[in-house]
Amino acid sequence: MYASANVIAHPHAELPVPNGDFYDIKGMLTGDERAILEKVRTFNDTKVAPIINDYWVRDAFPFELIEPLKTLDIGRLGIARGGRPLLTGLMAMEFMRTDPSFATFYGVHTGLAMGSIALLGSDEQKAKWLPPMERFEIIGCFGLTEPLVGSGTGGGLLTTAKRDGDSWILNGEKKWIGNATWCDISIIWARDVDDNQVKGFIVENKTTPGFRVEKIENKMALKVVQNGHIIMENCRVPEANRLQNANTFRDTALVLRETRSGVGWAATGIQMGAFELAVRYAQTRLQFGKPIGAFQMMQDLIARMLANLTASQAMMYRLAEIEEAGKLTDQEASLAKAFTTQRMRETVAWARELHGANGILVDSNIGRLFADAEAIYSYEGTFQMQNLIVAKAATGLSAFV
């Protein structure tokens, strides 16, 4: 996958190319879909991989990738536009295989931001916002989490919305919002003080007085994604920018259900990247005069990683079938997010272990995947919250509301 200056070249050119698709899940796509996926892989291999470590250590976003991304013409394929879940999922897996940060930027924009408008906007709102967003001319973010309200967003937001004639006045703070420091529009979720229900608003970041964003500094994961702390002081938003079909938190949860399955694909993609890096390293790193991949204990790690990865892919494949049939439930999406992210944590740790000291270097790529995995484990609902949703469905008993 990547060349590393720290790896000793191995003379056995006949060793297999690392393959993180053991059960040929891509074989379930049509020929046209496989061509799209190939385009995404080439973009990641040739444009993202060579530059991303440098941006990661500098906490900076690679704006130079936006123009090449536009040429892929894939913004119209996401869930927001009714794209086939298996293709959308495998695209997320491909992006994550190379870089979880750039993949997160892509997922927040095409999934959370565009998905909110597609699922909950009026026809006029969809016609106005979605075409430029799918061309990456207008970039969006999704502001749900608050400094004091994380897992408990369903139990009550502190950000408020007050109707005032033809507009709404928003007050409050949002924390951790990916893309917020530089994007064009924010989907902001706020509690209507009159009926106490959660409503969604399209806030135009650059032209709304009282709206400001501070960059969250000093992260140890997903350093390329620019996470913002949004502060809203008497922000006036026109009624035309209120998501017309978002009337309660249950509507917000519809968006999260779709994107949560995307995080399952994300965790699968990180495992794919980690596994392939580990195999390449095991084939080429020599100790005791042999490639370390020839030692039984390293082979055991490789087989365990592949089992985790393949189990995640198989689970996500079935989830995509359920989604395509229009039958996806919260608990099904949550089970997949919880399972794949837990397997991901094991897989990246084993891949890092196999790299020895080089595994802590960002330059070896596995150091970056290892750190980034921690953020994916927690975002879009923690492991505990997913399991509470699953177990509530299984038992009929709720442990949290």
Ligand SMILES: Cc1cc2nc3c(=O)[nH]c(=O)nc-3n(C[C@H](O)[C@H](O)[C@H](O)COP(=O)(O)OP(=O)(O)OC[C@H]3O[C@@H](n4cnc5c(N)ncnc54)[C@H](O)[C@@H]3O)c2cc1C
């Ligand atoms: C890199 C990154 C990007 C993000 N991007 C966005 C974004 O774009 N938009 C957005 O809105 N949010 C975003 N988030 C926020 C993310 O969704 C939240 O961090 C997540 O939902 C958890 O909330 P919290 O961090 O406040 O943890 P808390 O809710 O404070 O939880 C702390 C711990 O308590 C546990 N816990 C909480 N409640 C319970 C319970 N009832 N039972 C058992 N255990 C419990 C949790 O599982 C966790 O282990 C992002 C986060 C990160 C790290």
